[in-house]
Amino acid sequence: MMVPFEGCEKSVRYYLVQVLFIFWYWGSVKNVEADVVASVGTNVNLGEALQFLREYDLEASRMCFTVGTSQWIYATNMTDFNKRRMVEEQVLKAKFDKLTWSRAMAFDWTKIPDPMVRRHLKFLVTSGRGSLPDEKYNEIHHLISEMKDIYAHVRVCPYDNNDKIYCDLELEDLSEIMAKSRNPLELAHVWKEWHDKTGPPMKNKFMRYVEIANQASKFNGFQDAGEEMRYLYEDADFENVVAETFQRLQPLYKEFFTYVRKKLVKQYGPNVVRPEGPLPAHILGNIWAQDWSNIENIVTPYPNTPKIDVTDEMRRQGFTPLRIFQMSEEFFTSLGLKPMPPEFWRHSMIEKPVNRKVQCTASAWDFCNRLDYRIKQCTEVQMKDLITSHHEMAHIQYYLYYADQPYLYRDGANPGFHEGIANAISLSVYNPTHLHLVGLFNNDTTDYETNMKFLFGMALGKLAYAPYAYLVDLWRYEIFRNGVSNMNSDWWQLRIKFQGVVPPIPRSEQHLDAAAKRHIPADMPYMKYYVALLLEFQIFEVLCNAAGHTGPLHSCDIYRSREAGRILSDIMTVGRSKHWKDVLRILTKGKSNKLSSDSMIKYFQPLYIWLKVQNKNEKLSGG
Template identity: 40%
Template sequence: MCDISAKRKPLVVIVLITWCSTAPGAAQQYSLPPAFVPNPGSTARPFPPGGFSTSTGHPGGFAYDPNDPRNDYDQSAGQRPGDLPPEFVPKGARVNPGGFEGAGGAFGGFEEDSFRKRNRLEGDVRGLLQSLDVQASQMCTNNVAAQWNFETNINQATQLDAINAQQFYAEFQHGVWDLLNNLGNINSLDPQTYRQIRYYSVIGPSALPPEDLDRYNRLINDMLAIYNTASICAHNDPFHCGLRLQPDLVKIMAKSRNWEELQHVWTEWRRNSGQKMKDTFEQMTVLSNKAARSNNFTDTSDYWSFPFESPALMLDLEDAWEEIKPLYEQLQAYVRRRLREYYGPERISRQAPLPAHVLGNMWAQSWTNIFDITQPYPGQNFLDVTPEMIKQGYSPPDLFRLAEDFFVSLNMSVLPLDFWQGSVLQEPLDRIVLCQPSAWDFCNRRDFRIKMCTNVNMKDLITAHHEMAHIYYFMMYKNLPKVFRDGANPAFHEAIGEAIGLSVGTPRHLQALGLVQKSIDQLAVDINFLYSSALDKLAFLPFAFVLDKWRYDVFSGAVKKEEYNCHWWLLSEKYQGIKPPVLRSEIDFDPGAKYHIPANIPYLRYFVSTILQFQIHRSLCTAAGQYRPNDPSHRLHDCDIYRSKEAGKILTQIMEKGSSQPWRDVLFQATGESRLDGRALREYFAPLEEWLRDENLRTGEFIGWLYDGDYCKQSIETAGLQVYGGFYNRSVKYNLSLDVLLGLAMVWVMHRLFYL
């Protein structure tokens, strides 16, 4: 789930999806403004799978993420090495002071006499910003329109338009950056003017010199090519190869309960993905830090922290995590017991970290896939209204009508007719589209759309409300300058969308929709529901924190290349309470097995949004009179803000400010809170925490975890080729020579050839 709002972002080529050639269907495309005419003689490279990326990975917006924990989109989508032709050379953004080439030209250029006289020569900074706002909005509209046309009708023509539009937009951003960097002292300007200039002055890697930007793009493409083409052979069948992350390995990690198979898949995926990109990653970090310094930051971690406007961001986030940690430790202890009962105490001890490969997910970032073998009350399923929706004859547009009604009930306006005419709310039959749910802002203050291949089920009902939250956010801040049309920080858009989802999924709301006859109020159902949610949202938090804490340590120089992998496992054990199934070394590069590492996409916004959603939900529910601490009749997880004008007022106060003020000020003015507060999440899960505490006390569980052996060593030689068989407390050490290993391999091959 994501929202698209093209803005100041670096130009990075991301290998993401395979281009699918098809004749243009009867698509209702967006009409590009007359000023936008792709260069007929363009030598632009073939559209790289996934297009040009912003710092968050979407070709025109700010929240597309194929590995967002809130979606299950197939990010690999069948890439092959042939996706990148041999002659492919990333060109990056280029400044053309005389304007952009092409019939008609998209922008006249920053050296145009009228532009210079009107702004630079008169020293009218505000006039300059007003002119830039008009130009930025127009260029953004051109770019987003081209990306929309491509994603809703994938073919060669829309592909070329998309690449040209993105190139023009990147050049415009670079031109603005170059212009504003020569303004001189801007510290004496009023805060809003200064803030606009500061935001325009940050363009990420596009600030690199051309040759460095080309190399930066190439390094990222090289790593993503490794990631997207990695495959392994099946467990116990070396002739069944070509298993890829999506759908093969993800499915095995989710469904298999075979310890050895899970260990094999976990290990082989990392050997064939992350391990092969360690050197390239180190080279990329050097250029990434150089780009950060070009944007007046000390390093990439400083650059990534900029939108959060906190001088000690990691310390603030660690404080928030410490507030949540007691609940996580209770969850980890309970899951450890249930897995110990399933796999046996010889594999999972009472006090050790959890083996990372048996948690139902390749990265242990979500544990929802082991709900079936760990659920507190088997057979007490929580609510799913999908059958009732089908019975009542719901169609995909109906889900979005319900979502519109939700926001109208909060005293917000109805959607413009253009939304319904322009959006793609179900998969068309006459053309290929990118089905990832997304919300789009066309930067012209009137055109907002959703693209989603909707199915009639409860999951998509909640997703429809989530995407609609982005649309209303766009509409609320549409009258701000273009540079401020964004969330208060990178986490706010997702946090608000997720907070709305917390209301929509309650029995109270589903009853109001006529999808449930009566509200369900049973302890077993409640605990199962909260437990399932905790396996997703709570288990995710330490993973999200570790991913960027590790990168911040790398970018700052605190961790060197020869420490990459062992530092990763040091943090994973400390914060997640997990360990690898087999001994790791510095030959490995396990962080690279996660998409966001080779793509160089920040991840902390997911950590922040996961906490912030509960904080916003608490404020909305308190205003709606539906939450009272310590009152069992007004519990936070039961709250539904539907039809609450008071809750709508708070949402409006947050949304209408966009990013025009520091996020702490925005949050304080609306809710009276000015920091990230992990206690709201604890309050939401309070019934589950009480149940876990009682259950762990009943069974005498150890709360927390103890380091129980070596998880990573500097080299395989110093590790002595130790193979731990997936556990550490009862490990067996094997010293295997190369001859022995080859001999065993030959025995296996002969056995497969002659006896099977």
């Protein structure tokens, strides 16, 4: 594990990067004027374009390594010094990105004869905000930084804390309360405090951010920033495609919603939950009401049937964090995929250190040097972390397989592919069949009640999330397209329309409740999570067919299937070098290139049939 050296304010490595940046900069002024803003390039020389892309590939990889290293050092040792150094590297990266855009703009990419070079230049020219003048480029980065800072420093007063002395609850504390409390007054208090202290303080900054983001997108040739966000999917009909997939999910979601509501009425009474109305956002176990897994003990069917949780068995067998990761690696090598390289085991952080503050959110890291790949995870011996380790290692597999692609193509085929593949692996690992096969679950895997309870638990995490994942960026598209005058009412109209969820207390345009989710102030796209949700089931079904699985889709395990491994390696190797629809063709052996919710519906089909029987006397609603 890397432990940072804190002997000087600026490291030798930082100065080296500055020197590299200067060389890159002076190389660029031969080709482009310093004050170029959104001008159309005229250079169509293929040789010069190739030279520029070779230089970019080298420097971007170096920059990725430098920034990634500084971020890793801070994430695994959260000191003020390490944070300052990380910010310095990120500022340098922002300058590099802007200069890269300027250099790419010297070319008329539409007339470059080589299709791969055209695609490269297109990605560089039509992404980012390098088209902005320096003043506004710096301003929007500063606005985003300020909004993230507001978000990070929100502190909330506990319920019934009348003296207001100990108002020090952080988001992690609030999430714990939302997950475990069953007092609707306490839940409403926590919900209100968080939403009141995130949105309103940053509302004016967010409005200015929208204005500048739209300006940048118009410089790049788009109507607004929403169109530029969708452009990453390289599909002019993308909005309609995802709308169609969600429409297909609605009958399943409505049955599920109706059953959950019935259980919540029984728990809280009609004064809190209207028997035929929407659900109030504060009683769903999550501060954003996006994942309902934490209310499983209230709404689950067959409460006397044991939940599938192999934590006790793992501890009985003497599992350690290292053994969890070794087991994860063996899953992938059983498919014929790659073992983790030596650097992975040398540098990864798989346990929480006792001597320093770290970020414990599990994550996979690619240091862009085709050598160094790591996972950061504060692993405990529990089933949740067993699943997470497989998920994160799936990301590492993706990194390993597309490592030979140029830097710009070392990514998922579209923004949802990385999570889609990792989640498809999780579907195989977290099911009774696999857990029984690896000796961790000894109960009958064909028991009807066990399977219904399992599927219902999966629906609380997956199906409940679908409308939320879908609507976050729909709201953003609407704001970028139509302006900021009705941001909060627009947000809640989408929440009730697609999710069937309403705020627990009245809201107004003084609020900005969408900003209670970090992705909004942090300028992070969200539609990729909905796309990933669909892809994980699409990919999973294809892998299951390749593995020769028969029976319900939710019981499939691809463990030890070399054919499933070959398909995974085929779709991972291309990275982003091909259009994602072409990657879907590779996945399905030419049968389809469409994003679809059909596999997700098939996965939950046994639950859907069960829900319709349970809801036969209920009025359906929800979304």
